Amino acid sequence: MGDFLKETLKLYRYDLPLRKPIVIGSKTLRRRQGLLVSLTENPSFSSWGEIAPLPGYSNETLVEAEVQSIEILKNWTALRLNPDFSKKMDSWHPSVSFGFSSLFENRIVAQSDLKIARLLSGTSKEILDQAHQIYLSHSACTLKVKIGERSPSEEASLIWAISEKFRGSPLRLDVNRRWNLSQALSFAMQIKNCPIEFMEEPVDRFEDINTFVNESQLNVALDESLRRGQSAVQSIQATHWIIKPTVLGSHTRIRNWIAAAEVNQIQPILSSLYETGVGTFHLLQLNFLISAPNAIGLDPYSELRSDILEVPLYPPFSSEISINQLPNRLVPCIDQLQLVYETHENTHRVTP
Numbered sequence: 001m002g003d004f005l006k007e008t009l010k011l012y013r014y015d016l017p018l019r020k021p022i023v024i025g026s027k028t029l030r031r032r033q034g035l036l037v038s039l040t041e042n043p044s045f046s047s048w049g050e051i052a053p054l055p056g057y058s059n060e061t062l063v064e065a066e067v068q069s070i071e072i073l074k075n076w077t078a079l080r081l082n083p084d085f086s087k088k089m090d091s092w093h094p095s096v097s098f099g100f101s102s103l104f105e106n107r108i109v110a111q112s113d114l115k116i117a118r119l120l121s122g123t124s125k126e127i128l129d130q131a132h133q134i135y136l137s138h139s140a141c142t143l144k145v146k147i148g149e150r151s152p153s154e155e156a157s158l159i160w161a162i163s164e165k166f167r168g169s170p171l172r173l174d175v176n177r178r179w180n181l182s183q184a185l186s187f188a189m190q191i192k193n194c195p196i197e198f199m200e201e202p203v204d205r206f207e208d209i210n211t212f213v214n215e216s217q218l219n220v221a222l223d224e225s226l227r228r229g230q231s232a233v234q235s236i237q238a239t240h241w242i243i244k245p246t247v248l249g250s251h252t253r254i255r256n257w258i259a260a261a262e263v264n265q266i267q268p269i270l271s272s273l274y275e276t277g278v279g280t281f282h283l284l285q286l287n288f289l290i291s292a293p294n295a296i297g298l299d300p301y302s303e304l305r306s307d308i309l310e311v312p313l314y315p316p317f318s319s320e321i322s323i324n325q326l327p328n329r330l331v332p333c334i335d336q337l338q339l340v341y342e343t344h345e346n347t348h349r350v351t352p
Contacts, residue, residue: 008040008344009073011066012337014276017305022274027056032274032304035066035340036332037073039103048330049102050279053095057273058247059227060093068096070341086252094249101250102282106329114287114321115295117172117269121146124158131162134319141319142197142295143171147187148178156190163194170197177201177224181208188216198240201225206236213237221269230260240267242297245283246275254286262291271297277309278330284313284321308332 015033022029034052051069053060060068072079072092079085089097118134118141120127127145134141145162147155163171173196175184184202198219202212206225213220214237221240222233226248233241241261245254254270261268270287272280280301287296302316310331314321 006041006344007076008038009076009342010038010040010339011069011073011341012036012038012334013066013340014308014337016276016308018274019303019305022303024054025056029055029274032276033062034276034279035062035069035099036276036278036308036337037069037099037103045329047103047106048278048332049099049282050275051095051099052246052273052275052279053093054246054273058095060095065093065096066340068093069099072096072100073341073343076343086250089250090253095246097250097253098245098248098279098282101252102278105251105282105285107285113323114284114293115142116298116319116321117142117144117295118317118319119144119146119297119299120162124150124154127158128161131165135165137319141169143169144174144200144297144299145171146174146176148175152179152183152187153190156187159191159196160194168195170195172197172200172221174200174223175202177204180204181212184212185215188212188218200240200242209236209238223271226257230257234260234264238266240269240294242269242271244271244273245286246273246279251282251286255289258286258289267292267294269294269297272300274300274303276304277301277307277313278332280313281327281330284326308336 013035015031017031018029034050037049037051038046040046051065053062053065079088082088089101120130120143143162143166145159159171159173179202181203196218198221200221201223202220203209209220219239221242222236222238223242225233226241226243241257243254243257248254248257258268268290270283272283280298283298287293310333311327314325
């Protein structure tokens with residue numbers, strides 16, 4: 001007979017300040033709260049995952065994610081010995097599934113340095129000020145602009161001003177379903193010949209996306225629409241999929257989304273939801289599975305005033321990540337975390 005491997009699992013809460021209030025749907029966030037789960041098989045190494053549903057965006061709440069996580073830990077041995085463990089994981093809340101699946105993905109296999117798409121949001125003045133600051137330090141970078149809160153004509157004037165400053169570098173525009181079809185088409189007419197990489201979720205009705213694509217001739221990216229599932233979104237004429245593991249689920253499920261995108265000649269782009277360095281590390285890990293990775297959406301990480309890692313993944317507001325600066329392992333500051341639950345289990349049978 002083989003032996004059982006002793007595992008220690010711990011669930012922690014974190015609570016970190018943001019640099020500025022962030023409006024997500026009807027919620028205004030001043031702090032980022034979430035959970036970290038750790039798995040220790042020997043005293044010298046622990047693997048980590050992050051469970052951080054975003055208020056105003058995720059379907060599940062942090063309380064619901066915590067309740068489910070504790071229940072999983074209470075039944076860990078039975079779950080791990082179940083041959084359908086990975087399938088069972090996909091039935092959990094997406095943020096919980098992403099966090100627990102991260103425990104078994106410990107290394108980044110990086111092939112090259114990585115570009116980060118810089119995010120511009122706020123009032124027109126704030127966006128122009130942000131663009132100017134980025135231009136002074138990184139004149140050649142990918143920009144993503146949050147639009148839709150102002151009229152189509154106001155937004156068009158703003159986009160032209162940014163485009164001229166950055167000498168025609170293609171822009172990513174995130175409407176986030178704020179406009180109806182008529183408004184979106186009006187905006188598209190006013191930015192004709194402006195270099196646009198894509199418009200993300202350009203209209204408020206899923207059924208109108210293909211009409212917008214056909215009439216505007218602009219590239220479209222899907223974000224929130226991906227929650228409808230692969231079979232639903234493959235009928236949409238999108239050129240990009242914005243893949244957010246915290247709302248889509250486990251590493252296995254994200255790999256499937258990446259593979260489906262590439263089979264359909266759609267560019268997958270990994271994107272974050274203000275996760276700490278733990279969740280961001282795993283986004284980076286998944287991003288290197290993309291055959292031809294584009295600029296990754298990690299700028300929200302920079303909005304954390306501090307991180308729970310002893311050494312941050314990279315300096316805030318970076319436009320590029322060097323593979324040489326990424327850590328080989330995650331080392332959170334335990335004194336910044338609140339222990340919620342702990343269990344010691346005998347699980348995997350080791351074959352002699």
